[in-house]
Amino acid sequence: MTSHVRTAIFPVAGLGTRFLPATKATPKELLPVLDTPLIQYAIDEARDAGVERMIFVSHPAKQAIERHVMDDARLRATLTARGKEDLAEELAEHALCPVQDDVVFVMQEEPLGLGHAVLCARDHALPGPVAVLLPDDLILGPPGALSEMIAAYDPDSAGHMVATMEVAAEDTRKYGILSVTGRDGRRLIADGMVEKPSPTDAPSRDAVVGRYVLDHSIFEALATQAPGAGGEIQLTDAIARGVSRVGLVGFRYSGRRFDCGSKVGMLAATLELASHDPDCAALLREMGLSTDAPRAA
Numbered sequence: 001m002t003s004h005v006r007t008a009i010f011p012v013a014g015l016g017t018r019f020l021p022a023t024k025a026t027p028k029e030l031l032p033v034l035d036t037p038l039i040q041y042a043i044d045e046a047r048d049a050g051v052e053r054m055i056f057v058s059h060p061a062k063q064a065i066e067r068h069v070m071d072d073a074r075l076r077a078t079l080t081a082r083g084k085e086d087l088a089e090e091l092a093e094h095a096l097c098p099v100q101d102d103v104v105f106v107m108q109e110e111p112l113g114l115g116h117a118v119l120c121a122r123d124h125a126l127p128g129p130v131a132v133l134l135p136d137d138l139i140l141g142p143p144g145a146l147s148e149m150i151a152a153y154d155p156d157s158a159g160h161m162v163a164t165m166e167v168a169a170e171d172t173r174k175y176g177i178l179s180v181t182g183r184d185g186r187r188l189i190a191d192g193m194v195e196k197p198s199p200t201d202a203p204s205r206d207a208v209v210g211r212y213v214l215d216h217s218i219f220e221a222l223a224t225q226a227p228g229a230g231g232e233i234q235l236t237d238a239i240a241r242g243v244s245r246v247g248l249v250g251f252r253y254s255g256r257r258f259d260c261g262s263k264v265g266m267l268a269a270t271l272e273l274a275s276h277d278p279d280c281a282a283l284l285r286e287m288g289l290s291t292d293a294p295r296a297a
């Protein structure tokens, strides 16, 4: 059995109800932080981590995601003909190419939960552990959170690895919280997790966020997983069931995470990226906001 992470799964079939009405016609994963859609940050992170195959679990009503993700030779040709070669090259650099890249789109016809979305990728996953990236959790590096996780992944000690961050006690009820039994640098040894506990019931303040490296057995666990909270097939339930057999660690990534599934998180991410962008510096200064971009000469 290989321990090499060759597959990245991007579940992008959800309804995005927290961000309505913006997500009524535009997929949440295409909402931009500055000028770049959320899905692009996740793709770039997975690419940097060296995965071979990318599987997008999408929905028939969200075809715009495929149009964004895949190369558009006609658009590039138009840009080039209009003297905008730089823009054409930039698009080509970030797009996935059906010839050079190993890309699969599968449809989740109904949003039956994150766990169900991951299960939809089963027939296309390469052997070995798989990475799962939730694009609405934007984690700004460098280094990329997935690269850090893969470097720290050791299936002999734990087959399931989840990204974690420390949250305030009053926020434990918003996250899956790890039951931590030991700490080893950025790795948190865990014997389970509790879904959205109250501060008094929370076993730790180490919350699970949207990056996972999962033992391949996760697919078998998901296939037999009963619906959980909200009647959905929950990924966390299937991970928890595998803990005694394959083990579980949390990983404290070093980047900064933004919950871009909510308007406050999206605004925070936008301000963070804008504060480093010379194009935004004058506006931010005018608004009394901080920026570290140099003043124009």
Ligand code: UTP
Pocket: 011, 012, 013, 014, 015, 016, 017, 018, 019, 028, 029, 057, 108, 110, 111, 112, 113, 114, 116, 117, 134, 135, 136, 261
């Ligand atoms: P969320 O838990 O944020 O759900 O999904 P959501 O439906 O997108 O948004 P809200 O909570 O209603 O506002 C996290 C990721 O999992 C995907 C979403 O597209 C998102 O990228 N997902 C969720 C699926 O692919 N299928 C599902 O059934 C549920």
